[in-house]
Amino acid sequence: MSAPKVLIIIGDAAEALDTLYPFFRIREDNYEVVVAGPEKRVYHLVMHEIPPGWDITREGPSYHMASDIAFRDVDPNEYLGLFITGGRAPEYLRYDPHLLDITRHFFTHNKPVASVCHGVEIIAAADVIRGRKVATVAKCALDVTFSGGTFVNEGCVRDGNLVSGRTWHDNHLFMAEFMRMLGEAAK
Template sequence: MAKKILMIVGDFVEDYEAMVPMQILQTMGHQVDTVCPDKKPGEWVATAIHDFEGHQTYSEKPGHRFAITADFESVSVSEYDALVLPGGRAPEYLRLNDRVIEIVKQFDAEQKPIAAICHGPQILAAAGVLVGKQCSCYPAVQYEVAAGGGQYIQPAASMDSAHTHGHLVTAPAWPAHPAWMRAFLDVLEG
């Protein structure tokens, strides 16, 4: 049965963590609405591509234009079955938006599936929804997960693992897409 899924993005969202999950979910027949504060349908956000090339941290390269398909100001959580929070640099400022936090809290309160990857859990921590929950994320975000009352789940060395805790499905970075999306689809369809 097709579901309606909300994805919150912003400029310099990680390209793979927005585009690939959206395409996977659409391939499975689900509708994915992409929104961004201060952006309207038909506009776009710039993405960044983060890669693991042997440096002390990931590198960043210009990505693509990622289309906004729905109006952020009109979001009604009751119309959606699930939420996706990609990573990249966008979560660090999206978490400062009161409406983003309100939306996340409502999805959590209603126990609707939430998928977050990489830096996406920064938004979960800011929303206060990690208390007593296990959460995987990019390793640099582990301190925010802990400060937000969550238990950090360390990813496999290959960064390709996902973790499910109730309605929350999290992963460390885009190499985890197969595991992350498989687990999210299990929760979504469960």
Template sequence: MASILLIAGDFVEDYEIMVPFQALQAMGHNVEAVCPDKKKGDSIKTAIHDFEGDQTYSEKPGHHFSLNASFADIEASRYDALVIPGGRAPEYLRLDERVLALVRHFMEADKPVAVICHGAQLLAAAVSLSGRRVSAYPACAPEVRLAGGEFAEIAVDQAVTCGRLVSAPAWPAHPEWLKQFNALL
């Protein structure tokens, strides 16, 4: 059983926090979800992103997700792996040096990291992606490339593993993304 840290924030993509949070626990892992400046029992708002034939995804109000750990209590060394869901949260979380330091810890320690959709924005802000093949929502391809990574153009229901990093374009990839991540745990 792995101890997994999940970093999220307001307007995280609903499925991309709910599904891995629950599925990884069902697999027997301990998952602690945190948000900067929030504590255990606080909630964050989620957003539901859907693919309805428009030029980009649509966004609808999601749920209130209850955090089960306090950001202030996080000690990265206590965790075996990291999950970074997408949505709009990574856009502003990448401005928080404390979050970037956590991401760096997992990447530099070569611990398993699972990133999906816009979560690649946070990854690209924290570390060089040189030598890494990374998938993300296609609108994040420039950031992956600017961070030195090779953007993996894969189907929306697929995932890619590069070393100890598993990435995927969006929530339709959950079965493959979670299967590949679990294989690293």
């Protein structure tokens, strides 16, 4: 019997720690991780930090990650859960109609979804957070409220099948909950 599959969404400028921590953490519990991007190719991850005295993050180049599949080729019925990473990638990924359909599938079928940081831009664009409490980086709070959700400034917020966190600093909080959700869904 094959391991249940979890889909991770990436694109150029996906945040490295938002992406790599879940990539390895999900695999630790023997789930198959499938990385999806706009095309099947190598993507450039970035790292974000707020230098002393700055009000906004500074972005620098980081690792590279290959996607296993293009969004248009994903059959969401094959996946147990969905992880939507942050960074600047969601700014343009949210316009991909295939990704929005994939995202809606997970909410329609009440499958586990995790979103961190700017990942909220994708779930907001998919119009699946109305009436939900959602955590994200504070500068994306407007995406939540404009989409009918309630912004919560906490490291782990679960509302139904969605668990969300603010930034990679919260990985240890919301990923623990996401792993519980995957375990429950796999039974």
